[in-house]
Amino acid sequence: MPNFALEQTPGGLALKSTLPELPGLFLLDYLHGNLGYRLTPERVLHEPLAKVIDHHAWVIDTTGGLGKDGLMLAMMGCKVWMCEAHPLLYPLIEDAIKRALVDSYFNNLFTHPDKFKFFPEDAKNILMRLLDLPKEARPDVVYLDPMFPARKKSSLVKKEMQWLKAIHEVDLDKDNFKKYVVTSETELFELALKTATKRVVVKRPAHAPNLVASPVPNFSKAFQSARFDVYLT
């Protein structure tokens, strides 16, 4: 029996799990709950991300995940192109975006061509398209938040992070989903360095090693929840 299935529910498209450790439904919601609480234009200004990326920058968020960081950046004032290729995640993001259109703030964000665009595909495609353009037409910042093994004490990890981890551990073949083959984060990073005109920002757990041995970041900013390694381009 598959562990996961996408299911249309009265509240929207949800991911249904039969995993004993994480049973039930997961609905991505940008308006309510933990994510909705953090996603307000006032609150995002206090987020660590607001301290490492210029609020007027054009940012490519190559690792969309649940969309939290990408949306925070857009709410800070950045122009954001966000990519997510996982076949269980991108339909949830697309549905969450559709549902959020009832809110006038999100409606403006998602329908304004210069504020936010979602690409349900491998970020490499987007970076490759931008790479050959003249400098003025390329993004200021490329952002990467690679998957990293979650902390052992799962009670400390927020519910949505548990879902994100479970989604990435599932055997997609068994669950009848298309295999998820994407460009590795290190290859994305190499491309990012060539594409960004100002900086590449990599999010890491506070004490994790750098994403690559070389180059080393120009500087890092550490916060309680994460560290941001900044590579000037």
Ligand SMILES: C[S@@+](CC[C@H](N)C(=O)[O-])C[C@H]1O[C@@H](n2cnc3c(N)ncnc32)[C@H](O)[C@@H]1O
């Ligand atoms: C740790 S999560 C990012 C979480 C995200 N920052 C958030 O706020 O929800 C990393 C995500 O990057 C995605 N990813 C990794 N490589 C990718 C690629 N080449 N193209 C698109 N998405 C990719 C994975 O599928 C995963 O969902």
